[in-house]
Amino acid sequence: MNGLVTSDVPAFAVVGRVNMGKSAVIATLLEIDDQDVVRVSATPGETTRCQPHRVIFGGRECIRFIDTPGFSRPVEALRVIHSLHGEGTPNLETLHRFVAEAGEDFGDEKRLLEPLLEGAGVLYVVDPAKPLRDDFLAEMEILRWTGRPRLALLNRRSETTGPDEEAWRSSLGGAFNLVRSFDAHHARYEERLRLLKSLLEIEERHRSKLEETIRLVEDEWERRREESAEIIISFFEEALSLKVEATLEERDLTLPSRRERKAELLGKQYFGKLSELEKECFAALLKLHRHHLLKADTNIDAFHGIDLESDETWTKWGLKRGQLALVSALTGAAGGLAVDAATGGLTHGAGTVLGGLLGGAAAWFKGGSLPDLRIDLTGGITLGAGEGKTLSMGPPKNPNFPWVLLDGILSRYRQMLARAHGRRDEEILEGAGEGFTRHFPRERRDVLAKWFNSCLKGSPNRALEPEVFQALVAALEEV
Known part of the structure; x- marks a missing residue:
């Protein structure tokens, strides 16, 4: 593993399909409009490795978000994981075997799973305007198998509700601890703060650290x-x-x-x-x-x-x-x-x-x-x-x-x-x-x-x- 996660800092891996807006969510949440720091692009596969982004106050890291490669072959990966586990529901041990044994055909899946296997929570970003297909259901199932705290984010690209949004919400509700809406291209301070507070509802281990981070963000905004x-x-x-x-x-x-x-x-x-x-x-x-x-x-x-x-x-x-x-x-x-x-x-x-x-x-x-x-x-x-x-x-x-x-x-x-x-x-x-x-x-x-x-x-x-x-x-x- 790459040491992307430490025991004393709450960490969340931002995962999802290619071009669902993962990098845009991180850029808006952390207020980074520098393309050299967080690259937001319509070009598929811009994020090819895990990139940690740290929230620091007073020289001390308070929370970490990890930008990950998008899922490339989730349906095929799901089948391989099932075959590795055999009967029953795959678990963390099986996912560890998948990362260690699967070929580079599943390079993106292996890299995005690494911070989750190290203990990071999941921030799963989807575009509800897209049809809900089998490959998205496969992604949800693989993330559910990690057992980590999971928040699904409906990254809306417009104010109107798409015809598939209710189907998205129903499927996400069965695989994630919490489902929230967010617009990475228009979210203001209040919406960013609301998203941070949502993490409190899924992550109990670092509750005090998250509460302190939210308080520091509010204090900074007042300053x-x-x-x-x-x-x-x-x-x-x-x-x-x-x-x-x-x-x-x-x-x-x-x-x-x-x-x-x-x-x-x-x-x-x-x-x-x-x-x-x-x-x-x-x-x-x-x-x-x-x-x-x-x-x-x-x-x-x-x-x-x-x-x-x-x-x-x-x-x-x-x-x-x-x-x-x-x-x-x-x-x-x-x-x-x-x-x-x-x-x-x-x-x-x-x-x-x-x-x-x-x-x-x-x-x-x-x-x-x-x-x-x-x-x-x-x-x-x-x-x-x-x-x-x-x-x-x-x-x-x-x-x-x-x-x-x-x-x-x-x-x-x-x-x-x-x-x-x-x-x-x-x-x-x-x-x-x-x-x-x-x-x-x-x-x-x-x-x-x-x-x-x-x-x-x-x-x-x-x-x-x-x-x-x-x-x-x-x-x-x-x-």
């Missing part, structure tokens, strides 16, 4: 949520205080085309930097959640992280008017959604410059298509030394902007959590659907509104951060 909240807090502190500046020469003040071009370039620079901040935020979140094939948008020329040019964005994301009025009153901000076009203190033709900047910003946001939701990006225009004028854009004046930004973060966080590690296609974080912030309880909105306001003023309220942290942790848990 991830808290670290995610910290990452988002850091993002908002930077994003809501972001400003960009440019110099407008004296001669440009009198040329509308130059003013508009400068305003457009400044707007693109602002949103490019905002997009870069969001990419950094999600790069940290993706690393924390062990995703390599799910990517943040790499386009920094425009702020595609949240499509502020889309009417749908402003319809579904951010707070409603009444909610905005309440939080604006709370923070002392101007009520409503009107554009702040104040020009006090501007001299020497700077009012004309402001008009050009507003025109550029309005063009950026599709002009009059969003008349009540345009963002005034003019954080101020200050006189520079000599003949030039220093233009400053950001942060946006629209009181709904932080809430739309937060909905964009939460929407992509939801997409990230829904991504199973067993998938091998690349995907871009885009986010979709309804927002979350308008459904927040009033107390949470009030805390966040005060903090957003302090960030927009360039001085985040540190005294509020514990409450903000708890508010974001609660929001992430709801997602």
